[in-house]
Structures are given as structure tokens and as C-alpha cells.
Amino acid sequence: MNVPMQKGDVVKYIPTATVGKVEDIMEKDGRVWVQLDKTGLYYVSETLAPADPSEYKTTSFKEREVKEYGGKSSVDDIDKMERDVDIGGMMPSGGG
Numbered sequence: 001m002n003v004p005m006q007k008g009d010v011v012k013y014i015p016t017a018t019v020g021k022v023e024d025i026m027e028k029d030g031r032v033w034v035q036l037d038k039t040g041l042y043y044v045s046e047t048l049a050p051a052d053p054s055e056y057k058t059t060s061f062k063e064r065e066v067k068e069y070g071g072k073s074s075v076d077d078i079d080k081m082e083r084d085v086d087i088g089g090m091m092p093s094g095g096g
Contacts, residue, residue: 005034005045012051013043019055 005011009022013036020036025045027033032045 005048005050010051010053010056011036011048012055014047014049019051019057021056 005022005025007022007025010019011022011034012019018036018038020038022034023037023040024035024042025032026035026042033042034045034048035042
């Protein structure tokens, strides 16, 4: 979807539904790249779509993590984070 965008527009990265505000727009190698404030990453403009401003949340991932695990990291918080992560699906299944 190649829609003209401007800095400050609220857009959604279609594959992950990440919503952010346009911080920068640049052209490189014949493509238009758009930087979103939420991630700081550049996305190819064709992968972005206009989003409703109500979908934009001002809480960053880091802030959510702090709220979720109680602010300051303690040994208990680190243990909880380790339990919450399931890497079972990422483990190799064959022998060496």
C-alpha cells in the first residue's frame, strides 16, 4: 500500500500490526523508507497503512516491561522473566 505519508502521521506496519508515528522519511535504492517512533526502525512504505490515532499508544515496550515486572529488577523478577520465556519451540530436535 503506497500511501503518501508525512512526519507525525499515525501508521500501522501491516505484518505485525505495530502502530507508530512517522518520525522520518527517506528514499534509498529506489524505495521509500519510513521510520516509526515506537521501534526506531525504518520500514518500506509499501508495508505501512494509515492507522486510526486511537490505535496509537504512548507506552513503549520498555515501559510495559517495567510495569509488568514491578519496576526495579530483583532476583524474583528475573526468575519470573525466565519462567515466562518458553524456548521449547526453538530447540533443535535432531541428534548431532
